[in-house]
Amino acid sequence: MAERSQFDHDRVLAHKFPESTYVYTERDAAIYALGVGACGRDAIDADELKYVYHENGQQSIQVLPTFAALLSLGSMTNGIDLPGLQYDPRLLLHGQQYIELYRPFPSSASIQNKVSLAGLHDKGKAAIVEIETKSYEKESGELLCMNRSTIFLRGAGGFSNSTRPYSYSNYPNNQVAAAKIPKSQPFAVFEDLIQPSQALLYRLSGDYNPLHSDPMIAKVAGFSCPILHGLCTLGFAVRAIIKCICRGDATIVKNIFGRFLLHVYPGETLITEMWLDGLRVIYQAKVKERNRAVLSGFVGLHHLTSSL
Ligand SMILES: CCCCCCCCCCCCC/C=C/C(=O)SCCNC(=O)CCNC(=O)[C@H](O)C(C)(C)COP(=O)(O)OP(=O)(O)OC[C@H]1O[C@@H](n2cnc3c(N)ncnc32)[C@H](O)[C@@H]1OP(=O)(O)O
Numbered sequence: 001m002a003e004r005s006q007f008d009h010d011r012v013l014a015h016k017f018p019e020s021t022y023v024y025t026e027r028d029a030a031i032y033a034l035g036v037g038a039c040g041r042d043a044i045d046a047d048e049l050k051y052v053y054h055e056n057g058q059q060s061i062q063v064l065p066t067f068a069a070l071l072s073l074g075s076m077t078n079g080i081d082l083p084g085l086q087y088d089p090r091l092l093l094h095g096q097q098y099i100e101l102y103r104p105f106p107s108s109a110s111i112q113n114k115v116s117l118a119g120l121h122d123k124g125k126a127a128i129v130e131i132e133t134k135s136y137e138k139e140s141g142e143l144l145c146m147n148r149s150t151i152f153l154r155g156a157g158g159f160s161n162s163t164r165p166y167s168y169s170n171y172p173n174n175q176v177a178a179a180k181i182p183k184s185q186p187f188a189v190f191e192d193l194i195q196p197s198q199a200l201l202y203r204l205s206g207d208y209n210p211l212h213s214d215p216m217i218a219k220v221a222g223f224s225c226p227i228l229h230g231l232c233t234l235g236f237a238v239r240a241i242i243k244c245i246c247r248g249d250a251t252i253v254k255n256i257f258g259r260f261l262l263h264v265y266p267g268e269t270l271i272t273e274m275w276l277d278g279l280r281v282i283y284q285a286k287v288k289e290r291n292r293a294v295l296s297g298f299v300g301l302h303h304l305t306s307s308l
């Protein structure tokens with residue numbers, strides 16, 4: 001645990017994160033799409049081939065909206081230091097991800113990331129750090145997306161006064177409130193097999209944390225074998241929503257929120273249940289083999305497709 005005397009609220013809030021750049025090509029977008037299971041069940045899937053191949057002579061491949069999360073990861077791959085907060089990187093888990101999309105992604109781009117602290121919470125047994133990344137296309141200067149990544153640092157809590165645990169956030173609470181799962185039957189349900197090699201493929205998109213590939217490191221972190229990247233599970237769930245609710249039109253996705261409830265093992269079956277609530281899709285993903293919820297959240301849409 002961090003020593004309490006080291007924690008200084010003003011120093012933390014004054015901390016400046018370096019700007020970072022991220023360059024991607026069509027190849028990266030296609031590898032990402034395969035990493036989150038696109039065309040995994042059907043190599044000519046009518047909704048998904050466009051993410052991995054220039055279908056029907058299209059000029060460039062399309063980019064899945066959850067690709068946006070990689071831009072923020074690009075700014076954090078070397079870790080992030082916060083003054084006065086000590087943590088064991090082996091115990092780090094991804095807690096939540098919130099993404100706002102301002103326009104469809106170009107198939108290749110050079111990105112400038114502006115990173116800031118969006119939240120910090122002392123939960124006693126853990127510290128929760130929230131990092132906001134605004135990603136601009138370098139050429140046009142246009143803001144493409146905003147990511148807010150919540151990192152759950154097991155064992156790093158207790159850094160503030162225990163009678164008044166520190167909690168700071170700079171955004172409205174209701175923006176990322178945990179989704180309340182309706183009691184009614186879901187509007188749609190989609191089942192997908194996460195291949196045993198899925199994490200090994202997904203890591204090629206830039207998250208090389210050995211927690212997802214190295215059996216020894218996974219054991220130190222408390223798991224029986226390497227676990228799936230949270231953002232890979234999120235990619236599977238949102239792809240299911242694009243298929244079942246957006247009828248394959250990913251451009252109607254406006255924002256995405258997911259809370260990682262439990263780890264997923266590669267090789268498990270993911271069942272995504274979805275409910276329509278106006279222009280919001282509430283969803284929950286479960287692993288079939290353990291009958292446990294592993295992810296829940298919402299996807300906001302610009303409009304509904306006419307076929308619904
Ligand atoms: C300065 C440090 C920054 C470092 C940055 C480095 C780079 C980071 C890059 C981005 C991340 C990439 C790394 C990716 C890693 C992964 O993909 S790990 C795999 C995906 N994640 C998971 O599998 C996690 C699954 N979830 C869980 O295992 C559990 O939910 C949990 C996170 C361990 C928490 O469970 P538990 O300890 O039982 O918590 P509770 O007792 O229920 O709650 C305690 C408080 O914490 C709040 N909380 C609980 N879960 C979450 C969550 N998922 N996200 C955010 N907050 C959570 C909960 O509300 C409680 O708070 P209070 O209600 O106020 O008490």
